[in-house]
Amino acid sequence: MVAKELSPEGIALSMHPNKQPKEEELPWKLSWHLILPRLSPPDLASAASTCRSLNDSAKFITAARASDASGGSESHPIPFINAVDRVPYAHFTYSSSADAAFDLGFDVGCRCEGGACEGCACAEGVGFGLRRECGRGCRCGSGCGNRETQGGVGARLRVVRDPRKGWGLHVAEFVREGRFVCEYSGEYVTNEEAKRRLTEYDELMSGGRFSHALLVVREHLPSRRACLRVNIDATRIGNVARFINHSCDGGNLTLILVRNTGSLIPRLCFFASRDIKEGEELTFSYGDVRLRPDGPPCYCGSTGCFGVLPSEQT
Numbered sequence: 302m303v304a305k306e307l308s309p310e311g312i313a314l315s316m317h318p319n320k321q322p323k324e325e326e327l328p329w330k331l332s333w334h335l336i337l338p339r340l341s342p343p344d345l346a347s348a349a350s351t352c353r354s355l356n357d358s359a360k361f362i363t364a365a366r367a368s369d370a371s372g373g374s375e376s377h378p379i380p381f382i383n384a385v386d387r388v389p390y391a392h393f394t395y396s397s398s399a400d401a402a403f404d405l406g407f408d409v410g411c412r413c414e415g416g417a418c419e420g421c422a423c424a425e426g427v428g429f430g431l432r433r434e435c436g437r438g439c440r441c442g443s444g445c446g447n448r449e450t451q452g453g454v455g456a457r458l459r460v461v462r463d464p465r466k467g468w469g470l471h472v473a474e475f476v477r478e479g480r481f482v483c484e485y486s487g488e489y490v491t492n493e494e495a496k497r498r499l500t501e502y503d504e505l506m507s508g509g510r511f512s513h514a515l516l517v518v519r520e521h522l523p524s525r526r527a528c529l530r531v532n533i534d535a536t537r538i539g540n541v542a543r544f545i546n547h548s549c550d551g552g553n554l555t556l557i558l559v560r561n562t563g564s565l566i567p568r569l570c571f572f573a574s575r576d577i578k579e580g581e582e583l584t585f586s587y588g589d590v591r592l593r594p595d596g597p598p599c600y601c602g603s604t605g606c607f608g609v610l611p612s613e614q615t
């Protein structure tokens with residue numbers, strides 16, 4: 302098989318796996334070293350099979366990706382640990398916080414000076430399961446104490462492979478009850494787009510070896526007559542929260558909607574619902590199994606496990 306590739310300069314290159322060019326015949330070598338880090342795992346493997354130097358670079362890139370799921374975006378590396386099979390890491394585009402495209406603008410916000418936001422209107426809670434934090438338009442600045450969930454993940458974490466559940470997120474330190482752990486970051490999608498994607502993901506999942514990370518959360522408005530549905534898809538773009546597995550007993554995390562002042566849509570944030578020991582897996586409840594009793598099998602291992610993974614009706 303001959304792979305025809307295009308270097309960034311637009312030079313078409315023919316690479317035959319059985320006829321390797323000499324190193325000095327590779328004027329495009331440098332370009333490849335810029336391209337390789339952007340390739341998906343299958344494309345990286347394919348490029349690695351063409352010559353020794355690319356193979357060495359690909360190994361280096363694989364090791365770097367496996368050493369930190371966040372690619373340097375968080376304050377601590379979040380390594381992939383796999384004692385189960387040979388999958389070195391999961392590939393996705395890292396985004397440490399959800400899209401801020403829903404902000405009302407820079408004019409909305411508190412006027413507190415020097416980060417003293419205790420008791421300011423931005424810090425007032427808005428009900429059970431809801432919190433408010435200062436936003437982009439607030440004068441207090443990034444050092445303000447009312448921005449607990451805005452500095453990336455709140456604990457040391459690692460991504461650990463399980464033979465039946467795939468990757469899972471574990472804590473690498475003790476986490477006290479109530480502490481912020483991480484935001485569920487991803488693409489905000491409309492209800493229609495969420496339904497379309499869920500149908501597509503269902504089909505892919507029926508073929509095995511695919512799992513998605515589209516989370517649907519319903520926020521009941523204070524009147525309780527209406528509810529706002531938030532769909533966040535971390536399947537392609539997201540942060541390490543996409544690795545949090547389900548537990549039928551509710552797990553050790555509480556999902557809280559956090560609304561930044563001036564932002565229309567809340568962010569979804571996980572807090573420890575109890576003390577969590579170092580090495581424990583982080584889990585939460587994906588929802589009600591009764592919505593879809595024919596869902597995939599659940600392997601949460603909790604004593605009250607329903608045997609079925611809750612999933613959204615498509």
Ligand SMILES: C[S@@+](CC[C@H](N)C(=O)[O-])C[C@H]1O[C@@H](n2cnc3c(N)ncnc32)[C@H](O)[C@@H]1O
Pocket residue numbers: 391465466467468469511512513514515543544545546547548598599600601610
């Ligand atoms: C948001 S992802 C979690 C990360 C996922 N394990 C991975 O490897 O990327 C959700 C998927 O994880 C798997 N999963 C999560 N909790 C599970 C459980 N309790 N039992 C079995 N599979 C689970 C299912 O494949 C589900 O579709």
